[in-house]
């Protein structure tokens with residue numbers, strides 16, 4: 107464990123979250139200035155496949171703790187082990203993906219290791235041998251340079267802000283296996299159950315996001331089933347609108363997002379909300395349908411590479427950020443757009 | 454069993470921010486309670502009612518900044534405490550965690566500490582887990598529902614990337630609450646009057662019996678994000694099908710897909 111740069115691989119039931127590989131890519135770039143290679147760290151149960159993939163994504167060393175007590179992620183068990191390994195081997199930098207688990211483990215390990223954590227970083231540079239990170243604050247309205255004077259410097263990387271390394275199937279290696287740090291009796295949190303949402307592309311990893319706002323419920327031509335009350339009718343209408351949004355997302359291999367107004371009105375679950383109090387996303391393309399572009403919504407998607415807006419109101423603020431806009435009714439534009447995109451993408 | 458809820462005071466989410474001479478300015482916009490923390494206050498008030506304990510709202514900040522505490526008092530919290538000391542200026546999140554943990558340890562018979570998910574100014578979202586780590590208590594973060602709670606333990610649902618996870622632990626424990634928990638109540642008229650009259654005790658480091666933890670994270674520079682020059686092109690002309698076809702061609706030509 108001689109490398110000074112470590113990459114923490116976040117996995118769930120034996121599958122790495124895609125943004126984990128970006129930590130290896132960013133680590134390899136840092137290694138060009140700081141020397142050495144990148145050591146990937148994987149904790150879990152039955153994670154041999156993840157370790158193999160870590161080599162393929164460019165890690166020159168992989169530390170694996172494969173143990174039943176690590177099968178379900180528990181912050182205590184993961185943090186204690188990571189802090190112990192880091193205290194023993196003294197890496198300079200540990201990179202994490204900014205996933206729910208990555209954020210938590212890095213924050214807690216910072217306490218154990220008496221260091222600091224730089225969260226949700228979008229750029230890294232090395233200045234006089236020290237890593238300086240850039241991170242958005244105030245929901246991206248400002249940027250801050252941050253650095254940590256203690257070691258290891260713990261840094262979580264925003265998903266999709268760093269390129270994923272190209273997988274090289276010919277690379278392989280033998281992982282270094284380490285035991286868990288706590289026994290089951292020493293872990294105070296027990297996992298009782300999961301309700302996993304299956305399938306679909308997650309907002310954080312999506313290259314394309316198609317989002318719907320309050321406008322998706324606004325199609326006077328639709329006639330909802332008569333037995334619904336007023337609120338039920340509105341939701342029914344919105345669901346027809348979100349079906350069109352979903353069709354476009356599916357045609358583009360993307361995920362479905364929403365404004366807070368759509369979430370608050372009960373059209374779609376909160377997990378789809380984009381914005382200051384939802385998810386912050388930066389896809390290659392963001393299509394906003396029936397979304398006005400309130401500052402809190404823009405905070406969640408303004409760094410998307412290309413924004414497309416479909417809105418009835420020519421003065422909607424969303425158009426200011428859009429590369430392409432259509433002033434019109436989303437119910438009229440979306441169906442032919444789905445077909446046109448499918449045709450061009452050869453689907 | 455008593456409950457502590459930690460809240461932060463932040464500029465309003467609609468504030469127009471700028472950087473003036475390296476300092477962040479939010480113009481005339483008011484400071485408000487961090488919106489995520491209202492959900493935490495709501496959860497704390499509900500659970501205190503079930504368990505029959507009192508709720509202390511805690512904030513670390515400048516001596517003049519009590520708006521968030523007053524809001525929480527107006528919602529129904531029993532006590533408020535401001536942790537403030539000139540030596541805490543420039544604290545990083547680990548330092549803040551150590552200070553808040555020391556303050557929580559000073560409150561009698563604490564069984565649960567509630568947090569919001571994340572502060573909308575610094576956007577770090579690590580403090581709940583870090584405070585739990587300092588205290589050595591279980592960290593139950595991103596909680597959308599509390600299924601069971603009694604003197605022996607707590608069972609909650611947490612939001613993770615993959616869906617929901619149901620976990621349980623003993624008490625005391627630290628819980629961070631997300632929006633799915635349920636809408637926070639509005640302050641009552643009586644509550645607002647009570648909060649306006651309240652004198653909020655200030656605990657300095659001396660009262661907490663700790664030294665100022667030395668921060669290791671520095672923010673050498675804050676800047677406005679680079680202005681993106683976006684040439685917006687509005688697609689017009691023809692039937693919806695024609696507009697859609699033009700838009701599709703233009704999207705393909707940008708080569709981002």
Ligand SMILES: Cc1cc2nc3c(=O)[nH]c(=O)nc-3n(C[C@H](O)[C@H](O)[C@H](O)COP(=O)(O)OP(=O)(O)OC[C@H]3O[C@@H](n4cnc5c(N)ncnc54)[C@H](O)[C@@H]3O)c2cc1C
Pocket residue numbers: 318319320321322324325364365366367368379380381382383384385395396397398399400401402403406416417418419422434435436437466488
């Ligand atoms: C503390 C705080 C946090 C917040 N956090 C968030 C957040 O995280 N995310 C978020 O999104 N918002 C957030 N908001 C809310 C935000 O201020 C706006 O209220 C919200 O984004 C509006 O959503 P909307 O654009 O869908 O609705 P509206 O503003 O009502 O806009 C609907 C748009 O749809 C258009 N339209 C209507 N019918 C059609 C049609 N048939 N075809 C095409 N266009 C149509 C209209 O022209 C209009 O522009 C927050 C607010 C606060 C105070």
Ligand SMILES: Nc1ncnc2c1ncn2[C@@H]1O[C@H](COP(=O)(O)O)[C@@H](O)[C@H]1O
Pocket residue numbers: 459460461462487489490493511512513514546549553567568569570571572573575576577578579580581
């Ligand atoms: N200065 C503070 N005083 C009290 N609680 C805070 C403070 N800062 C953050 N918190 C709490 O910690 C949560 C997460 O904050 P953060 O980790 O800074 O994003 C917030 O939602 C608050 O509940």
